[in-house]
Amino acid sequence: MDIIVLKPEATEDDIRHVVKKLEGKGLKAHVSKGTERTIIGVIGDTSRISEDEENAIRAIESVESVTRIIKPYKLASREFKKEQTVIKVKDREIGGKKVVVIAGPCAVENKTILMSIAEKVKEAGASFLRGGAFKPRTSPYSFQGLGVEGLKILAEARQITGLPVVTEIMDPRDMELVLEYSDIIQIGARNMQNFRLLLEVGQCDKPVLLKRGLSATIKEWLMAAEYILSKGNENVILCERGIRTFETATRNTLDLSAVPLLKELTHLPVVVDPSHGVGKWNLVIPMARAAVAAGADGLLIEVHTNPEEALSDGEQSLKPSLFKDLMEQIKPIAEAVGREV
Amino acid sequence: MDIIVLKPEATEDDIRHVVKKLEGKGLKAHVSKGTERTIIGVIGDTSRISEDEENAIRAIESVESVTRIIKPYKLASREFKKEQTVIKVKDREIGGKKVVVIAGPCAVENKTILMSIAEKVKEAGASFLRGGAFKPRTSPYSFQGLGVEGLKILAEARQITGLPVVTEIMDPRDMELVLEYSDIIQIGARNMQNFRLLLEVGQCDKPVLLKRGLSATIKEWLMAAEYILSKGNENVILCERGIRTFETATRNTLDLSAVPLLKELTHLPVVVDPSHGVGKWNLVIPMARAAVAAGADGLLIEVHTNPEEALSDGEQSLKPSLFKDLMEQIKPIAEAVGREV
């Protein structure tokens, strides 16, 4: 049901005009005349009214506002699916009792470095290996990733360590390639509303890790998930990675309240990326602890054996020894909230 | 030249470590020891230092901050090219004395409606016709545009009215198609950092209208333009269309100060889209006037013959009669700032 509020100066003709419009869409109008304004309740299956039709109603001169009561996403909502989605990747589960840790470098730089990092994060207890082969960079003059070569190195690391691999896709034309080499496909923050890419990954059979856009509301984020779900791929993992605010002391503002809120609104697993969230290596560990305490199903952590020489995001990467500390520190927190690491 | 500030506790060894790192990159370090902190000025061609290397320096434990002095964009900057870029499309110019008006519906809905709108906006004095064939929509259940069919209708409208056509591209795979039917290619706000798409349009021979991302800084926006310029396409038009802020009384917050600021920083033409900027048809005309007064080279205006039935953005579309008013009202403003409409 939707609520249409008319302007104070709306006439009887204006009311009839709106009512007729609704009836033309097969809906019923319930008119309530208050002392200050007339309000029209829309009765019937309003889920069939698209956002476009809603906006068209807003375009009517006598209309002051239109309030949508029904949520615009369906498949992603808890109402549609009550039980928590648990995503299986090989022998691992995301969304289950275990808090999963996905760790690795921002970008795959070369085989030696990646192997070394992969071994270290595995040793410390990570469940997945992350690493970018295609990198979305603010500057055209920055390192753009190794491409296919990077994907191959990732696959090799997986073979040796047994860690399934998470990597980003930026272009629908790379779909086949990325599918071949990765276990979970990442959609980066800047592509959260690259709708063509969403439709593409919605049609594949690999889980998708969907990062929240820099200025995406929770609703828009769930709508982006809905794009993927609507194409048949039910395995979407939401990843909070900080939003853009006025505060510049941290790279982004990590919105941890999104975690318990999403637990209410959706059945999809929620992981947190404190590395991008704060952008400073020395704040990553406390925020990883906080994410687990807030109820996150997993963490995405940037680790590099030599951050000072990293080709990207060195300032927010943990050295392996600090990553080991992180793993130690989140253990009792996970237990405190009835989970395990 | 860059400025590296060390933490107060930095030792002589720490200083030597940073200096050596810089020398390894072929740069010189100028060390100034203050009473509270040591500061290292980097001398040499620091434009060769990538953002990545800068971040890697931030990763050094003894480093407190790194300040970049040089601007990260080059081809887009006024320093690189002093004279204003004027883009020629058929017999029209963007960035010249005339304030150009690009008008039309949000989306191409069908031939009859588009033709009718096209005739009306031409009559009122618009120089270009806008209309989306591929539409980025928040919901997978909203109207996604007519696709190729929409492009063909646009091309037909161009033939009849003589108005060159501006339309959006969302997917690099549509490149050939969009090039065939449009005169100016639009990159939407949600794709401002779809870097693959930017590289693609950077290689074509049509001008690109680059909308500012919802939460893009001026610097990031110019870096996105740099992506296009770096591939050889010199014809980039910047389009301010509102940024996302805490204020919800308007759809976005139209950042008009971006106009005079960009006039300082870049040689590229700047146009303003007040329709998306405010999201309410009744605020479009005053904001169009303000944009021209602030020095904009053009306007992007959504017009629909029947906003109440529009398939998208009806609430912010002007009826043709109001669009005519807009054209009348911006005329004396344009003259007041030494321009013409």
Add this chain to the structure above:
Amino acid sequence: MDIIVLKPEATEDDIRHVVKKLEGKGLKAHVSKGTERTIIGVIGDTSRISEDEENAIRAIESVESVTRIIKPYKLASREFKKEQTVIKVKDREIGGKKVVVIAGPCAVENKTILMSIAEKVKEAGASFLRGGAFKPRTSPYSFQGLGVEGLKILAEARQITGLPVVTEIMDPRDMELVLEYSDIIQIGARNMQNFRLLLEVGQCDKPVLLKRGLSATIKEWLMAAEYILSKGNENVILCERGIRTFETATRNTLDLSAVPLLKELTHLPVVVDPSHGVGKWNLVIPMARAAVAAGADGLLIEVHTNPEEALSDGEQSLKPSLFKDLMEQIKPIAEAVGREV
């Protein structure tokens, strides 16, 4: 009328509980059971329901959301008073046909400087003199204003130039003093929700220039005006001065769309302060033009004879010669929108 939406799992008991609560407040409940949710329309004089009671309804476990239809401000609204408020200060009017210009230094520094600036701005056509005697400064170590001494200098400048004086109050304890020396009392952005101060100026007989808070919504701003109006002072001038956003290229983001929006929502005059809005002297003139084009009733401009030696806000102050340019440039814009300077 308000709209209460219940959670999908709400039972008949839950519905009865809410209905009873409303009836206890003397209101009627109109229950509509949809396929997915139950919605309760609140009928009766809901203007008597305070924000607090609204929030208390939100606290009920079965309630999903409460939407207020009625505006929370009354005296400030166009519905309450249709005709534009025109404020008379001596022989001048704010909110009338003339676009008024209030100009002067950020802070009163000493008599010689203020006199010199006052003469210059009068000569160029300013209608009011601005200048701070009490200065809210981010740092306790910054210049805090001359206090009473500053007020006296302002009064002297008024006597010599005939320009009425606008100055800021920061503390209710200074009320008597500020009233004695000024013609319009300014409430600064940081004090927009200093409710005790608002109540105080609401009881005086001088007009109040109420600056928008850095992160105040339009609604909160009008509620702050309502505080003043509710105490009997009808002469409130709203001043847009930029809001805080993620963009750091300008000091604030000047929200000019607030001007036409406020013209719809309220009868109070609206002026714009582009100096604080952008924070850079070289952007002030184009934004002053844009403000007038958007429909502002006036401008607040910082002017200093020697910005390089100004004790505050030097970076955004215009030299007198540039202020004269500004006055020249806004003249044809004002005429274009049916006003005069």
Add this chain to the structure above:
Amino acid sequence: MDIIVLKPEATEDDIRHVVKKLEGKGLKAHVSKGTERTIIGVIGDTSRISEDEENAIRAIESVESVTRIIKPYKLASREFKKEQTVIKVKDREIGGKKVVVIAGPCAVENKTILMSIAEKVKEAGASFLRGGAFKPRTSPYSFQGLGVEGLKILAEARQITGLPVVTEIMDPRDMELVLEYSDIIQIGARNMQNFRLLLEVGQCDKPVLLKRGLSATIKEWLMAAEYILSKGNENVILCERGIRTFETATRNTLDLSAVPLLKELTHLPVVVDPSHGVGKWNLVIPMARAAVAAGADGLLIEVHTNPEEALSDGEQSLKPSLFKDLMEQIKPIAEAVGREV
């Protein structure tokens, strides 16, 4: 040391002009001419340069930017005082090993309700009682607090329960009154930059709980603390309570990364208010856990025996049974980070 960058077109005369200006302030200038720009390093005791003088340098036409290296706050910084400040209130400590919990209603409504809440929170393990007697409310028509009567009720509750009392001050004229009845004085978010109030509480001998402003940067917040410290009151407690962002799904965005960041920058204790931070009672417990995991020294929690009848903030208040749950749940988290509750 500060860094002044000149515009590319700066001449030798421009350089001399800046150098002379610095020398006039008793400082030395170190000029480095790069290939693209000239940079002037300022040598000497730049801590004596006020923000105003810095801005005045920005006003020089040939100056492109001024970067401050030194932090603008001193007394609040870790550099000034290395050891953590531990504030003693009766037999309790804030900033020590124990994570303190300050709980109670938003506003004191009457004696019966307050007593009942006070008993319950004490029983559950709270260390302090909170409650507002003076309430800053968005609307002049909302409940504004009981005033003196409320203070007296608080004092009575303290006597019976032994819980020290935290209450807000809004007006410097209430100073004596609030001092008489409270143990910790709260400065609310909307008054964080009410500088007169800050100076006032800086002169008293009670600890001050300083809430972060809705749109205050970490730096501005520490500068507000500096106002208090500079007047001699060393007992300032910082309270993160959420910042205003574009996201409306929660009341504010709780910025938990502020906690570990502040632990680096300042020696002052940091507490977190998740009730205001999220604004929804059902998200308070997970965010309380997260705050403790992030390293907070304490929590501020709104508790009400009957949120549905609360006179303010009912929607974010916990019932006593849920507050008890909260206390249980934070215990193992506190232990996990080496603290206790």
